[in-house]
């Protein structure tokens with residue numbers, strides 16, 4: 053099978069972890085006789101240096117001509133956020149891509165690798181139950197895409213961010229969540245703040261309406277504040293979660309508590325035509341960029357999601373996941389998940405190990 057993949061490595065650790073993903077994809081290609089063509093495109097600060105834009109039109113055009121997008125990360129060190137190279141880099145690049153392709157659904161699988169139980173911040177009693185949660189987040193609307201303004205009123209600065217959801221935009225995500233829950237444990241939790249926000253009330257009413265079409269699914273509702281506590285207190289009682297853009301953002305980082313590092317959390321986003329972008333949940337990690345020590349596994353696991361969801365290559369995706377498990381079982385660790393007695397490896401060594409396991413399997 054021939055597939056064209058837009059490769060948007062971005063900034064910071066983006067290019068380092070993307071290199072490893074590409075190596076792994078080439079190993080999958082030769083193992084299964086596929087052809088993957090990489091179409092490199094600039095985004096974020098890297099694009100700004102060349103074109104003065106964080107998301108050049110050329111990048112959007114290249115993505116349009118591909119079957120899927122692999123995305124690293126964008127943004128600079130937080131202390132340089134006012135530098136024109138970094139100012140609004142994330143907003144323009146990431147939100148720009150979401151808008152250009154209408155990526156309205158984001159999913160983040162959250163799990164604990166058995167070899168990494170010691171790294172997980174969860175209590176032992178939960179780890180034996182192998183918690184696994186799928187977080188489905190609305191990705192193209194809500195407060196991040198509403199109007200933003202700051203004005204001065206009586207000498208006092210006043211900021212305003214508008215949160216708006218239409219019933220149809222909620223329904224797209226909610227329907228995807230019910231369909232996903234059908235393939236899992238048939239349990240869905242809708243997380244909102246409907247005790248305060250009208251948007252939350254609308255979410256609940258859409259879940260109740262769509263839920264009637266899925267009588268096998270047990271669904272419940274939870275407020276975001278309580279949910280953060282309950283996910284940590286009793287993770288085994290969750291299976292599929294559906295939530296809005298901002299609460300999903302918070303839950304994505306919370307999910308790093310399960311494997312013990314944000315460098316292990318992959319994600320996938322889709323539009324209504326199932327065109328997808330695949331990226332690690334973390335950012336550019338400026339504190340470790342350029343040192344060849346970042347964990348490439350979230351990027352490599354995002355690649356597995358691309359094979360599974362965009363290309364329907366289940367066996368190939370499974371082989372990547374199994375290779376990651378094998379390498380972790382053998383004790384290899386990047387610095388973010390390293391502890392005494394383990395074998396410490398660099399970003400590129402971790403990529404090489406996954407490639408070797410794919411070749412050996």
Ligand code: NAD
Pocket residue numbers: 065069124125126127128129130142146313314315316331332333334335336337338339340345346347348350388
């Ligand atoms: P971050 O995720 O970049 O880093 C938070 C912490 O996690 C850091 O200690 C970092 O070293 C660590 N970390 C992240 N990924 C890692 C990996 N693969 N391996 C090992 N450790 C890893 O978040 P931040 O520091 O808040 O943001 C830094 C920059 O990234 C900012 O400019 C921010 O806007 C941007 N950002 C981009 C994205 C994205 O492109 N999707 C997401 C979040 C943040």
